[in-house]
Amino acid sequence: MMRFILPLVIFLVLAGFLYKGLGLNPREVPSPFIDKPAPIFNLVELQDPSKSFTPADMKGKVWLFNLWASWCVSCREEHPLLLDLMQQNIVPIVGLDYKDKREAAEAWLNKAGNPYLLNVFDVEGRIGIDYGVTGVPETFVIDKQGIIRYKQIGPVTSENLREKILPLVAELQRK
């Protein structure tokens, strides 16, 4: 009897692991940035190149740092959700326009609406590398002290907005 049960158990355990593996997203690599200070940068703004922005400017506020590009298709998916956040005045969003063309980015914002408090412009994607970005869109939740608390890889969905990002933002804002 044992002779049949043991292989069956081993098979079931293996199958269980493999089944679990099917559901995992290989892009969701644990970020080394959680609970670390947001990397410093100083970039010119997208819409007003005479001004520049650095994360220290947001000290005292909880904010979202959203990396996007006008050429990025899945950024369009999350765009309406970001617009909602802006209209309801829930949390300020700073955008980083990643490896984009200034005209294309401005045209896209004019057409689709601008959910951002401001946008910085990262032509070469260097700040993206500093933030460990593998592709746009990615969104960071940054607290009042400038510490990264959460990283969303891929587009923000209404589900993870409701379950993760918004509760976290509310909690951080109370602190």
Place this chain on the structure above:
Amino acid sequence: MKKLLILLLCLLPTFAFAGEAKELTSDPVLEKRMVGLAENLRCLVCQNESLASSHAELAEDLRREVRELMKQGKSDQEIIDYLVARYGDFVLYKPPMKSYTVLLWFGPFALLLMGLGVLVFQLHKRRQIVQESVLTPEAQKRAATLLNEEENK
């Protein structure tokens, strides 16, 4: 007129030229060092390719970054630390020994030991069975006669 046209057409390929290989720097030593390092690093976009062989845009950017760090005189370890700080241990094809990678490093050996244990246990059990089935003298005699009968047929 027709001949001239054909001649012109034949000359057309001479205007074609291959695009230059973009990324080779003027310094082949540095390039070799970069590739050597990047072969042990994972491209985060196409995760089963190394940073050296990937054509993903991010991989190109990271190779550029590695090259620049090398030009700044950074050591290989400093460059690896730079990447790990941004992308985590996942960029390394050879994972470091840490509390949560113990299973990864020693799991196979644990399985091997378990297998050996099972083998030894089974062999021991089998030997016991064999010892138990030693024939009684009567049974041995009967076996001998049976075998003799078989031979005499």
